[in-house]
Amino acid sequence: MHRFANPTRFMRLSAALLPWTAGTAVALIAAGLYLALLGSPADYQQGESVRIMYVHVPSAWMAMFCYTVMAAASAVGLIWKHPLADLAAKATAPVGACFTLLALVTGSLWGKPMWGAWWVWDARLTSVLVLFFLYLGYIALINAFDDPTRGLKAAAILALVGFVNVPIIKFSVDWWNTLHQPASVFKADGPAIDPSMLAPLLLMGAGFTVYFLWVLMLRLRTEIVAAKVRALRLRQVRSGAPAQPSGAAPLGAEG
Amino acid sequence: MARFLSLLGRDLHLAQRHGFDSLLAVVFFIIAVVLFPFGVGPEPNILARIAAGVIWVAALLASMLSLERLFQTDYEDGSLELLLLAPLPLELVVLAKVAAHWLTTGLPLIVAAPLLAVLLNMNGAGFAVLVAALLIGTPTLSLIGAVGAGLVLGSRRGGVLLSLLVLPLFIPVLVFGVAAVDGAIAGFAFRSPLLILGGMLLAALALCPWASGAALRQALG
Numbered sequence: 001m002h003r004f005a006n007p008t009r010f011m012r013l014s015a016a017l018l019p020w021t022a023g024t025a026v027a028l029i030a031a032g033l034y035l036a037l038l039g040s041p042a043d044y045q046q047g048e049s050v051r052i053m054y055v056h057v058p059s060a061w062m063a064m065f066c067y068t069v070m071a072a073a074s075a076v077g078l079i080w081k082h083p084l085a086d087l088a089a090k091a092t093a094p095v096g097a098c099f100t101l102l103a104l105v106t107g108s109l110w111g112k113p114m115w116g117a118w119w120v121w122d123a124r125l126t127s128v129l130v131l132f133f134l135y136l137g138y139i140a141l142i143n144a145f146d147d148p149t150r151g152l153k154a155a156a157i158l159a160l161v162g163f164v165n166v167p168i169i170k171f172s173v174d175w176w177n178t179l180h181q182p183a184s185v186f187k188a189d190g191p192a193i194d195p196s197m198l199a200p201l202l203l204m205g206a207g208f209t210v211y212f213l214w215v216l217m218l219r220l221r222t223e224i225v226a227a228k229v230r231a232l233r234l235r236q237v238r239s240g241a242p243a244q245p246s247g248a249a250p251l252g253a254e255g
Numbered sequence: 256m257a258r259f260l261s262l263l264g265r266d267l268h269l270a271q272r273h274g275f276d277s278l279l280a281v282v283f284f285i286i287a288v289v290l291f292p293f294g295v296g297p298e299p300n301i302l303a304r305i306a307a308g309v310i311w312v313a314a315l316l317a318s319m320l321s322l323e324r325l326f327q328t329d330y331e332d333g334s335l336e337l338l339l340l341a342p343l344p345l346e347l348v349v350l351a352k353v354a355a356h357w358l359t360t361g362l363p364l365i366v367a368a369p370l371l372a373v374l375l376n377m378n379g380a381g382f383a384v385l386v387a388a389l390l391i392g393t394p395t396l397s398l399i400g401a402v403g404a405g406l407v408l409g410s411r412r413g414g415v416l417l418s419l420l421v422l423p424l425f426i427p428v429l430v431f432g433v434a435a436v437d438g439a440i441a442g443f444a445f446r447s448p449l450l451i452l453g454g455m456l457l458a459a460l461a462l463c464p465w466a467s468g469a470a471l472r473q474a475l476g
Contacts, residue, residue, distance in 0.1 A: 078469075126426075130423045130426055133419070133422075133423040134423055136419060137419045137423065140419055140420075141406060141407070141410070141416065141420065144407065144410035144411055144412065144413075144416050145409065145410050146411070150409065150473070150474075151410075153473040153476075154406045154407075154410075154470060154474070157402070157406060157466055157469050157470050157473070158402075158406055158420060160466070161402055161424070161466050162423075168427075
């Protein structure tokens with residue numbers, strides 16, 4: 001793990017991997033979408049609206065997976081003081097927030113024909129909404145400090161505190177027996193879903209995961225470059241040379 | 256223990272010297288609850304139906320409002336740095352400050368709650384359980400809030416940020432706090448929501464001083 005944690009090595013490795021992850025993500029999502037929209041049967045009860053599932057369920061998986069990645073990276077950053085881990089957590093947050101929003105919106109669209117309401121205060125829905133707020137709080141906290149490293153450290157603690165919500169989301173359908181259906185894929189006795197529907201679901205899940213890896217590398221590269229630019233500019237200011245006009249606000253002028 | 260008590264005494268003393276400041280949270284609590292009959296109309300049945308939830312939400316907001324000052328003044332005048340160097344572990348410093356915060360803001364809320372329950376026409380069966388649930392639940396809020404208050408030290412717009420950080424984490428306390436009171440009113444067993452509230456308090460008591468201490472260390476780092 002530590003071998004890949006050197007920023008220079010990461011830049012080299014990620015540059016080589018970017019096109020491959022991008023291609024794989026596109027191929028998986030394309031295949032998944034084809035099976036989901038054309039190559040799979042309509043549900044005997046839900047009709048065509050079951051197809052929302054192929055975006056909704058992987059988004060929800062990713063919402064929780066991204067938070068877990070964020071919390072794990074935060075822990076690594078706090079324990080081993082690893083700068084890349086902190087940046088990885090920071091880069092994950094907006095992606096996870098978007099997946100959470102996607103899960104909430106697609107769920108709402110699916111809920112209207114199935115339950116007759118855009119939103120119900122069911123335990124699963126509520127805990128995912130809280131997850132969305134936790135992502136927003138994390139992003140807000142990172143950006144609330146003039147010193148970027150302060151924001152990263154504070155947000156890392158928040159990410160770990162908020163992790164308590166992830167198991168609550170997972171088990172909410174079992175603890176509170178409300179509208180949202182319980183797990184049907186990751187079960188002790190195997191998935192309770194027909195292979196014709198499981199295939200597109202897993203393809204989309206894999207596609208979303210590879211897409212996340214691709215975007216994470218892209219964002220992490222941007223973060224590293226931005227940190228380098230910041231360090232260079234600070235050095236420039238300290239050496240007394242006039243700062244280059246770069247369209248960015250001068251130091252100390254933000255907020 | 257003596258050091259812990261002296262710090263607790265110091266904070267209580269400070270609150271007492273500031274007189275009205277710590278009571279502002281209670282005033283906010285009362286006003287916020289009183290707004291509801293104007294908002295939803297004075298229909299006694301409707302008010303009775305929403306009484307438990309309204310009182311709990313107002314208590315949540317009131318305890319959150321006063322949290323911003325929990326470490327802020329000590330952070331600004333340098334006392335926090337000295338407390339970090341003091342022979343008392345930082346986790347116990349947090350615990351002492353949280354205890355002082357709860358005694359000066361949480362406890363008055365609990366005293367005011369039955370009065371507000373009368374104003375909202377709450378069913379008499381819910382009164383004792385409301386006070387019990389607030390007694391168990393509000394210390395949990397102060398403990399969770401201490402984590403948020405530590406995290407926003409030195410940030411821009413700490414107060415608004417604090418609400419975004421701690422309100423989502425307050426939700427479980429709200430859910431079970433209201434469940435206990437509504438259960439007592441409807442004649443169900445209210446023991447299990449109270450026990451879950453107690454479990455949350457114990458978990459918060461174990462984990463929050465530690466997380467809050469970590470937040471303070473990085474704020475002063």
